[in-house]
Amino acid sequence: ICMERPLSKKNKTISVNKEIVFVLGNGKRRLYVNCESLLDIGTVYGCNAQYREFDPHYIVAVDVKMVNELIDSGYANKGTVWTNPNKGIKDRQKINLFNPHKGWSSGPTALWFAAKNGHKNIYIHGFDYQGLQGKFNNVYADTHNYKKSTDSATFFGNWLSQTEKVIKEFPHTQFHRVITSGAYIPDKLGPQYSNLKHLSIEEFGKTFEGTIYQ
Numbered sequence: 023i024c025m026e027r028p029l030s031k032k033n034k035t036i037s038v039n040k041e042i043v044f045v046l047g048n049g050k051r052r053l054y055v056n057c058e059s060l061l062d063i064g065t066v067y068g069c070n071a072q073y074r075e076f077d078p079h080y081i082v083a084v085d086v087k088m089v090n091e092l093i094d095s096g097y098a099n100k101g102t103v104w105t106n107p108n109k110g111i112k113d114r115q116k117i118n119l120f121n122p123h124k125g126w127s128s129g130p131t132a133l134w135f136a137a138k139n140g141h142k143n144i145y146i147h148g149f150d151y152q153g154l155q156g157k158f159n160n161v162y163a164d165t166h167n168y169k170k171s172t173d174s175a176t177f178f179g180n181w182l183s184q185t186e187k188v189i190k191e192f193p194h195t196q197f198h199r200v201i202t203s204g205a206y207i208p209d210k211l212g213p214q215y216s217n218l219k220h221l222s223i224e225e226f227g228k229t230f231e232g233t234i235y236q
Contacts, residue, residue: 043141046072047129048161049150051202054223059233067136069128071162073097082132086110087167089117104135130184137192145226146199149185151178152206186210189218200226 042064046052048071058076060066068078070088073095079102083089086108092098098116105111106123124131129149136144153159153175163171189197189211198221199211207220227234 041141041143043067043136043144045129045133045136045144045146046078047132047146047148047150048072049148049159050154050161051150051205051223052148053161054202054234055147055200055226056233056235060230063230063233065136065141067132069132071165071167074162078102080104080132080135082128082135084126084128084131085167088128091167093117104131106131124184126184127181130181130188133185133197134188134191137188137195142195144195144197145221146197149181149199150206151182151208182208182210189215193217198226 043066044060044064045067046057046069048069057066057068057072061076061079065080066078067080067082069081070083070085071091072078073081073092077100081092081097081103082105083092083103084106089103089105089108090110090112092103093112093116097103098113101116101118103116104118104120106125107119107121111117120131120135124134126134133144133146148161150159156175158169158171158173158175160168162168169176195217197218199218200221200223201207202223205220211218211220223234
């Protein structure tokens with residue numbers, strides 16, 4: 023899914039910088055980004071089914087069906103999966119549990135986790151919030167454990183409120199929400215927060231050459 027189009031010019035000189043972090047949601051606007059290329063630049067916090075495509079440094083999944091998919095696939099054996107305690111989890115042996123846990127959705131939990139781990143420069147992809155023309159907006163629509171692309175858009179009020187709480191909790195962390203032209207910019211994530219910027223995908227591509235599709 024992340025490899026559908028030719029890459030822009032590859033940058034082979036960038037080395038991993040632990041102060042640079044990418045938190046990847048699954049809104050379709052992140053399809054402009056070559057997810058795997060980010061692994062060469064900084065720490066990547068992924069969510070849910072992203073393990074099907076590439077190998078983020080951390081995977082956050084709070085839906086028990088997705089957690090069990092990670093277990094059944096064998097991916098959880100890597101020891102990089104994080105989730106909330108849930109009686110429905112098949113095997114907790116290789117799963118990391120948030121304790122205490124937030125009780126939040128996967129994307130905002132991953133964002134909080136990255137900030138809590140002390141990273142000070144966080145780039146956010148795929149936090150679209152809104153549906154697409156009123157329909158379900160997710161990279162993995164029509165696949166196992168996901169709704170259909172023809173289903174109604176998911177209510178995003180909780181995702182938005184949880185994201186705002188992270189921005190407030192970590193005022194000394196700089197958050198960059200990467201967006202494409204015409205993307206929804208919620209009032210709750212407006213200029214009242216000096217530590218949050220909405221960065222165009224073009225600007226992101228100039229900063230991290232070779233990470234976006236032309």
